[in-house]
Amino acid sequence: MTAIVQTPAEVDFNALTARFRKLYGAAPDGLWAAPGRVNLIGEHTDYNGGFVLPIALAQHTAVAVRRREDDLVRVASTSMNHDEPITVSLGEVTPGGDYGWASYLVGVGWAARRRGLDVTGIDLALDSNVPVGAGLSSSAAISCGTARAWSDLSGWALDQETVADLGRDAENEIAGAPTGLMDQLASVCGRPAHAMQIDTHAVTIKQIPFDLPAAGLSLLVIDSHTQHTHAGGEYAERRHSCQEAALQLGVHELREVPVADLATTLDKLPPLLRRRARHVITDSARVEEVAALLTSGDDPRRIGSLLNASHASMRDDFEITAPSVDALQEAAVAAGAYGARMTGGGFGGSVIALVDRERSETVAQACVAAAAAGGFATPSVFEGVASGGAARVR
Ligand code: GLA
DSSP states (O other): OOOSBOOOOOOOHHHHHHHHHHHHSSOOSEEEEEEEEEESSOOSOTTTTOEEOEEEEEEEEEEEEEEOSSSEEEEEETTTTEEEEEEEEGGGOOTTOOOGGGHHHHHHHHHHHHTTOOOOOEEEEEEEOSOTTSSSOHHHHHHHHHHHHHHHHHTOOOOHHHHHHHHHHIIIIISOOOOOSHHHHHHHHOOTTEEEEEETTTTEEEEEEOOTGGGTEEEEEEEEEEEOTTHHHHHHHHHHHHHHHHHHHTOSSGGGSOSTTHHHHHTTSOHHHHHHHHHHHHHHHHHHHHHHHHHTTOOGGGGHHHHHHHHHHHHHTSOOOOHHHHHHHHHHHHTTOSEEEEESSOSEEEEEEEEEGGGHHHHHHHHHHHHHHHTOOOOEEEEOOOOOOSEEOO
16 A cells, blocks of 8 residues: 655756756756745734744745846746746836736845845746645745845845745735735744744744654644635634734734733623634744743653644634544544644645654544545645755755
């Protein structure tokens, strides 16, 4: 029987370089790679000033880039079936414009120019092995790889937070996705064998040891292959509810609400907003607990119950899971995972499960069986390994 836990195919840097030459008739100035991410815990907290705890994945988007002297941006993608370059004049890029998937790239140039940086055009070819639509931040991998490359080639000398900011601005303002900053910071600042505890209010990052193989553990990433059709609108709606809850509680951000006496504090809110706020405040607190456990050198298996609690909170209070991901989460835990939860924006996407390495295949099989029993799409499974952030690779 073929293994269910798969090792995703590598991005072929030589093929990407050859593709660039063929498209643009010259060699690229260099190649950069930026990873996707999974968030261990702390979901929908990043636009509430709360904590998140992502890792950067080994799966990445690679971009081959050459700087141009004019204002044109030409981009082509092997992985997104857009093999013919799209050409956009930077000066014409504006919020509300329609650049399709190229928004994530031209938006970076637009955001850099808005910061007063000296921006000329680029030629770019892209390939990626970050699954798209799986809640693993394939778009942040594109925008942050592009931002890192553009900055390095132009000598902007930007720090990591600013590179992440350019990626987020591209996504928020040109691609029209109202995300927080977690995905971009994770893609830029990832470190092998570490998770990042990000305080999204102060925008500070603590690197937390997260070496699962050393503890005989594995983090399975189980892509449900289901995506809620209204995901975009639902995300914006949750964001709006959180703002409304903060307003009614008289705080600037939900982050300011203490976890102690939460029930009493939240009594002031109508039931729906109470549930939304409770998820955000408790999940942010769970990030602090998980980070403290991992930092203390305690057995990482002990974070499992917090992962399960986070899933329940997303399912019952924030209402962002989906029947297929709930089935996968339950199946993983029933098959011996120490904990499992949906990761990312929600309404489908991926589940992560913390398992003993030797039980990886058993847990993966249980997930596939549960999906079949529920009539859901067959999930794909790989091991999530904490890896490095956006960098030049050639
Ligand atoms: C998406 C967004 C992030 C974050 C997560 C939920 O991935 O891009 O900013 O809000 O959803 O935690």
